[in-house]
Amino acid sequence: MNRADFIIYWGGNPADCHPRHFTKYTLTPKGKHVPMGRKGRTMVLVDVRETPSVRAADIFLQVRPGKDFEVITTLRALVKNQPVDQARVAETGLTLAQLQDLVGRMKNARFGVIFFGMGLSMTRGKHMNSAAVLALVAELNAFTKFVCMPMRGHGNVTGADVVMRWTTGFPFGVNLCRGYPRFNPGEFSTVDLLVRGDNDAALILGADPGATMPQPAIDHLARIPTIVLDPKVTRTSRLARVHITTAAMGISAPGTVYRMDEIPLPLRPILQSPYPTDEVVIRRIHEQVKAKPAWLPASFKKVPCA
Amino acid sequence: MITLTLKEQPRVPLEAEAISPDVMAKLRHDEIRAVPMFLGKRQRRLDDFFEVEGEASEDLEIRGDVGKVKWIGRGMTRGRIRVAGNAGMHLGAYMKGGTIDVSGNAADWVGGEMSGGLIRIGGNAGGQVGAAYRGSLTGMQGGTILIEGSAGLEVGMRMKRGIIAVKGSVRDFPGLQMKGGTIILGGAELRTGAWMIRGTILSLRPIPLLPTFAYNCNYNPSFLRLYAKHLQIQGFSIPHEEGDGAYLLYSGDAAVSQKGEILIWQPRASS
Amino acid sequence: MLRITGGRVYDPANGIHGEVKDVCISDGRIVAEVEGTGVRTIDASGMVVFPGGVDVHTHVAGAALNFARAMTPENQREAVKFIHSPELRAGIGGITPTTFATGYLYAGLGYTTVNEAAVPILSARHTHEELRDTPIVDKSCCVLMANNELVLDLLEEGETERAKQVVAWLIWAAKGYGVKAVNPGGVAAWKWGKDAKILSEPVEGYSKVTPAKIIASLAAIVNDLQLPHPLHIHCNNLGAPGNISTTLETMKLLEGYRAHMAHLQFHAYGGDGWNSLRSEAATLAEYFNAHPNLTADAGAILFGNSVTITADGPWQHLLYQLTGHKWGNLDVENETGCGIVPYVYKGSNLVNAVQWAVGLELLLLINDPWRIFLTTDHPNGACFWRYPEIIHLLMDVDFRRERVRKLPAKALKRIVLGDLDREYTLSEIAVITSAGPARALGLSRKGHLGPGADADVAIYNENPDRELMFRYPRYVLKGGQVVVEEGAIRKVVDGREFIVHPSFDENIEEYLRPLFEQYYTMSFDNYPVEMHRVEGADIRECG
Secondary structure (H helix, E strand, O other): OOOOOEEEEEOOOHHHHOOOHHHHHHOOOOOOOOOOHHHHOEEEEEEOOOOHHHHHOOEEEEOOOOOHHHHHHHHHHHHOOOOOOHHHHHOOOOOHHHHHHHHHHHHHOOEEEEEEOHHHHOOOOOHHHHHHHHHHHHHHOOOOEEEEEEOOOOOOHHHHHHHHHHHHOOOOOEEOOOOOOEEOOOOOOHHHHHHHOOOOOEEEEOOOHHHHOOHHHHHHHHHOOEEEEOOOOOHHHHHOOEEEOOOOEOOOEOEEEEOOOOOEEEEOOOOOOOOOOHHHHHHHHHHHHHHOOOOOOOOOOOOOOO | OEEEEEOOOOOOOEEOOOOOHHHHOOOOHHHHHHOEEEEOOEEEEHHHOEEEEOOOOOEEEEEOOEOOEEOOOOOOOOOEEEEEOOEOOOOOOOOOOOEEEEOOOEOOOOOOOOOOOEEEEOOOEOOOOOOOOOOOOOOOEEEEEEEOOOEOOOOOOOOOEEEEEEOOOEOOOOOOOOOOOEEEEOOEOOOOOOOOOOOEEEEOOOOOOOOOOEEEEEEOOOHHHHHHHHHHOOOOOOOOOOOOEEEEEEEEOOOOOOOEEEEEEEEOOOO | OEEEEOOEEEEHHHOEEEEEOOEEEEOOEEEOOOOOOOOEEEEOOOEEEEEOEEEEEEOOOOHHHHHHHHHOHHHHHHOOEEOOOOOOOOEEOOOOOOHHHHHHHHHHOOEEEEEEEEEOOOOHHHHHHHHHOOOOOEEEEEEEOOOOHHHHHHHHOOOHHHHHHHHHHHHHHHOOOEEEEEOOOHHHHHOOOOOOOOOOOOOOOOOOOOHHHHHHHHHHHHHHOOOOOOEEEEOOOOOOOOOHHHHHHHHHHOOOOOEEEOOHHHHOEEOOOHHHOEEOHHHHHHHHHOOOOEEEEOOOOOOEEEEEEEOOHHHHHHHHHHHOOOOEEEEEOOOEEEEEEEEEEOOOOHHHHHHHHHHHHHHHHOOOHHHEEOOOOOOOOOOHHHHHHHHHHHHOHHHHHHHHHOOOHHHHOOOOHHHOOOOOOHHHHHHHHHHHHHHHHOOOOOOOOOOOOEOOEEEEEOOOOHHHHHHOOOEEEEOOEEEEEOOEEOOOOOOOEEEEEEOOOOOHHHHHHHHHHHHOOOOHHHOOOOHHHOOOEEEEEEO
């Protein structure tokens, strides 16, 4: 807000999905070092289709679906003045000239930022698409100041990520079966566990996988004992064995939400709820579980498995 | 020889890094039966899941579908494991020596970060064959992985030395961020050699390339004869005779380096 | 009630240097005597009794460290694991331990108080949440101020008094304990991809504010506010060859004020490039010895894996370019930023060898142990759980020389470590690990075993192998409770947080509120950390 004069949104449609992003954080505000506000900034939107966000953009680059990694990798080469194959660049839906222009603008920016959305991080290439943005931005810092930030999905996903990191050392995809945290996305991440049918129970908090995950995952949730904590009836709660209604976070339950940039904000309830908060329910479950005999043998000290 | 016969499929993954010649070589029959395994969060015994025959041997045979049994042969340095059936994740991960043979399919992370030894998969393999575990800078550092069927994503990710050969096709990102070694593919989907720094990827069928790879020349490298001879013994044939065709040599990935090589076989047009 | 009997007691703050005497504890405090039935006795015969360790400069919680955790799963995989039990939470040790493991590891080492040395105000709420999950040890926070644009803008306009009010308000908003200055002006400049290398030149984006002005102003403000801990300063040009001149210049600016110089090792280099880097520890120590207004911590390095985390963004970008390793950068709007680069210090590397020597040289050449403290700037120079290795090097000259001989021959010409024959005594170790840092932090109930002190006690088996001795305390007591026995955690207690409440004019909020509405993405009312988030707050009123 205060600095960026060059802003790229990649694989996201903030006009619909993060409606306050333009006006509160990025485009419109008159920043401390960008006193002209919107006029002092250039905005580039990269997406596979025209969305309402195009209207807010100075430049719209329409990339073919599934070609983001190719484009970003090409940009990494161009930033370093390395040769690229013009014909293969054209297969991405963008021309070499367009990408060269973009690189020129990126290098000439005073302070650049890339916001990347799920159109990038959840499409073919997934984590490598995000890694590509990170690598590009790191390399641009040899020329000018550049940063990036993921545009995360619904709910307090950043908060979960942050807390997991300080308690287990890893952001997600954590397994505690051996008594200590292990990390391997793809092996331990929820969707993969469910699709393979590797778990025999599920406790779901602050998410609706029944509405978002692939069908085999949903089928598995329906097969096993699934417990859902949610203020509302959801697709997941309908297929769950148990649905505990809880107070809605931020409306009738206090707490902390982490913004996409990992800045924590306090939530102050505005309504009273007859239902307990998620925290109260989890604490009560935890007390009961704790009263049970320890599941790891006392002699268990060996840690052979990374 | 020690024979382990699976009694029934575990409902959740069974972690069984103790199934390794290094562990079993000196154990008596009753000790083998008591070796710990981890079923979900519970610690159990090997004989809860397997019938055991034999003792004190570096030659292990596993019968039954152990597709949900993880970490077989983890870090092994010697001996042999034969799996008559499918094998679960992390087969031969961190392996340093010895041989693993699987008649069926293997799941993800076959030979993850291995540094020596030989793994042969009769069927298909999952993703991350010979790859670096998440965050590690270096994947496979030596040894050989041979796959008769196809394989998944990120084959040979960050590998530094060794050979991976896949007869069938692989999915996206083979040789991702590769630093050395050789990958031989029967074809690939997208992004072969993405961000590779060094090393060689050979494809026996045409594959799409990133814009950051540049065509160099047609080429029949002499080192291939050596590889071909070596792999022929394992039942893998690599075309290399000039009379049969040539390799198109591309170098990249220009996003990070020019020193990686992708060789794509182009048979001589039959007239 | 508890009596520790038969041990040789090292309580240098009270002039006790190894006498066999009893230490008595009642209600979590040290008392002169305990009587009657129900007095438990710990037989410490053949053992030495220290006040619990105090770490004056460490990075154990907050956004930057938490980012480093996410960046280095490969380190976590290799780290010591803490297995879940009815008493202990699961966790991971290693280079960037998880919060619970941090508490267990510090306590396991005999440390009972830690000062988290770099807290951005905007994310202080996060830091406090992590500290709440860091058990056993007591905690305090230094708040990052030397690149805060609210403060810098006021200095630009010469509004020193208002700057003081703002600083005081910010400390209270962050629920901080002290003020930290990191690369004054340099982090603000880094938001434009620049640095601040020369103390007398204006900072990028300002015309009057120089690093020198920031340093002098903050030192004066901290002084005026009568904070218990003086300005805690990380000098400009960290890690750069020839930075000795910047460090000396900074110390000269601080004449007349108390100040704490952080991780001095990283600021004591001569030479004009990586190839000519040499130790200037002797020059630095000479000046430092003559200026009792200063305290410092060593920031020693040890060979092995580390993750460097610092608010010094420009330095971290350079390190990333030098190493080609992973690099993470966080900018915190208007206030500070940080960079994260995993790093391996190698004994065979000339630069690393010199760095290793400089840390030890400073500890040996600075005469007064009450002014130089044992730190590794965890996890930058090495992990805190490796302190016993440094203690061994300090206490045993033969062992140290043997290690020096293993350095590259070229390095030997750039250092003086081989010529130093000083050996630390146990009493001096008690000073640099506990009594000294407690005094520098102004924590009157820490770092000693006199009546009224918190009953934080570390009891070690006397052992000529000093590394082993200090690695595995026989007992550790926190607030009078035995938390560690034979190197294993026996009981997990909660820690407290020390915070200060400097006095300020409430009207300063009327000045700040509109600025927040204009320049911050967080509302003014959401900005201050609520008191209920601070675990066991121990508030000190100042000024």
